Amino acid sequence: MQITSQTFKANSVKALADVDLQRALGNVERGFIDKRQKAVDALPEFDALRDNAVAIKNHTLKHLDLYIEAYVAKVQASGGIVHFAEDADHANQIFLDIARRRKAKTVTKGKTMISEEIGLNAFLEKNGIVPIETDLGEYIIQLRGEHPSHIIAPAVHVNRDQVEADFRRVHVDLDPMRSLVEPEMLLGEARQILRQKYGEADIGVTGANFLIAETGSSVIVTNEGNGDLTQLLGKCHVVLASIEKLVPTLEDMAQILRVLARSATGQDMSVYTTLSTGPKRPEDPDGPEEYHVILLDNGRSNMLGTEFEDMLRCIRCGACMNHCPVYHAVGGHSYGWVYPGPMGAVLTPSLIGVEKAGHLPNASTFCGRCESVCPMRIPLPKMMRHWREKEFESHLQPTTQRAGLGVWAFFARHPKLYRAAVSIAMPLLKRAGGSKRRFTSLPLAGGWTKWRDLPAPEGKTFMQQYAARTNGAGR
Numbered sequence: 001m002q003i004t005s006q007t008f009k010a011n012s013v014k015a016l017a018d019v020d021l022q023r024a025l026g027n028v029e030r031g032f033i034d035k036r037q038k039a040v041d042a043l044p045e046f047d048a049l050r051d052n053a054v055a056i057k058n059h060t061l062k063h064l065d066l067y068i069e070a071y072v073a074k075v076q077a078s079g080g081i082v083h084f085a086e087d088a089d090h091a092n093q094i095f096l097d098i099a100r101r102r103k104a105k106t107v108t109k110g111k112t113m114i115s116e117e118i119g120l121n122a123f124l125e126k127n128g129i130v131p132i133e134t135d136l137g138e139y140i141i142q143l144r145g146e147h148p149s150h151i152i153a154p155a156v157h158v159n160r161d162q163v164e165a166d167f168r169r170v171h172v173d174l175d176p177m178r179s180l181v182e183p184e185m186l187l188g189e190a191r192q193i194l195r196q197k198y199g200e201a202d203i204g205v206t207g208a209n210f211l212i213a214e215t216g217s218s219v220i221v222t223n224e225g226n227g228d229l230t231q232l233l234g235k236c237h238v239v240l241a242s243i244e245k246l247v248p249t250l251e252d253m254a255q256i257l258r259v260l261a262r263s264a265t266g267q268d269m270s271v272y273t274t275l276s277t278g279p280k281r282p283e284d285p286d287g288p289e290e291y292h293v294i295l296l297d298n299g300r301s302n303m304l305g306t307e308f309e310d311m312l313r314c315i316r317c318g319a320c321m322n323h324c325p326v327y328h329a330v331g332g333h334s335y336g337w338v339y340p341g342p343m344g345a346v347l348t349p350s351l352i353g354v355e356k357a358g359h360l361p362n363a364s365t366f367c368g369r370c371e372s373v374c375p376m377r378i379p380l381p382k383m384m385r386h387w388r389e390k391e392f393e394s395h396l397q398p399t400t401q402r403a404g405l406g407v408w409a410f411f412a413r414h415p416k417l418y419r420a421a422v423s424i425a426m427p428l429l430k431r432a433g434g435s436k437r438r439f440t441s442l443p444l445a446g447g448w449t450k451w452r453d454l455p456a457p458e459g460k461t462f463m464q465q466y467a468a469r470t471n472g473a474g475r
């Protein structure tokens with residue numbers, strides 16, 4: 001997948017002017033927030049469950065090597081094979097080797113973010129293998145030649161009319177006079193097309209919400225059942241997962257599951273929670289002949305033991321982006337890679353480098369809603385601040401911004417001078433604001449005044465007003 005995080009600002013300007021996108025983004029704000037809140041309100045122990053989930057993940061991350069070892073042994077014992085992939089190219093090559101050995105021509109895919117991270121679809125197409133997305137949202141965006149814009153609702157940026165137009169453009173064998181006015185009709189048509197594909201596929205690829213060390217199982221949660229059909233009907237099942245998906249036991253998985261769907265879609269549980277352990281056994285009525293797990297690192301082990309380790313607790317529920325005012329305004333594609341919203345603003349620089357993704361931690365109001373709703377209590381704003389510090393230390397910001405921060409830092413270290421300077425500046429700025437008491441343009445504040453006026457100061461500093469009030473209170 002081509003990375004465009006460097007052009008976040010330009011991407012955002014384009015997104016703000018996109019009428020269809022803005023209409024579609026309203027669904028995120030309206031739909032997800034209320035549903036999550038209702039689900040949380042209905043479960044008094046929700047916060048206790050969050051604490052438990054955090055403790056489970058922290059413990060696992062501290063002993064990740066041991067749990068990976070235990071997991072691999074269990075997968076092997078069940079007849080499966082685990083492959084370790086250092087980076088995206090390595091993971092793709094491992095997949096291609098499996099596909100070539102099986103003479104695979106078609107691959108069905110249940111939703112997997114890791115396949116986006118490694119650019120699997122483009123890689124397979126380049127090598128003559130046809131990937132078919134089976135999640136409805138993923139299928140829609142595959143038809144459109146796009147990438148997901150949300151981690152649990154990949155086509156949230158597309159509206160119904162656009163989907164209808166795409167189906168009519170691609171499904172040319174179907175009756176051109178058919179009605180597609182209701183969402184259910186679109187769903188039925190996609191289902192009809194995809195059902196043929198499951199049986200034809202040589203390999204089924206899924207992601208994993210969890211990998212369980214105790215049993216060697218991979219777990220997917222879906223609402224459409226497409227993951228089950230993908231992994232059961234293909235003759236070979238390949239799980240693409242990253243190392244932080246490990247949890248020690250089935251009981252641990254069950255605990256985290258209780259906060260996952262509630263945080264994501266406001267459901268008590270997703271419709272399907274499916275565990276796969278190894279290939280088909282002789283007594284099984286169905287299942288794949290081969291079972292592989294490609295375990296991807298791609299920079300994650302470098303996050304262990306650093307100020308970004310907490311990010312590895314993420315269970316990809318999407319609650320942070322559903323509550324983020326920046327995401328609501330610009331949508332997921334603006335973030336320029338696989339992971340959008342606040343979680344992307346922390347994870348993307350960790351995985352592809354702050355020099356490519358430095359805009360993302362800056363694209364935050366620091367309102368803190370993301371952290372307050374994160375079921376894994378990930379301190380997202382704090383970690384975005386860490387990335388801003390690293391960006392500054394690496395001299396990646398524009399000179400004017402660095403100079404401004406330098407001046408600010410000087411005054412922050414000299415509070416008396418700061419107070420003197422602002423006491424002089426406040427009345428001057430008040431006068432400069434004129435009768436409207438607003439600035440329509442201001443040097444160094446063009447990013448703000450281009451879109452809206454900046455209120456002029458009222459003439460007194462905060463400390464002056466505070467002192468006046470305190471004195472008043474004492475009188």
Ligand code: SF4
Nearest residue numbers: 314315317318320374
């Ligand atoms: S950072 Fe938290 S809220 Fe965001 S996707 Fe991950 S677990 Fe969910």
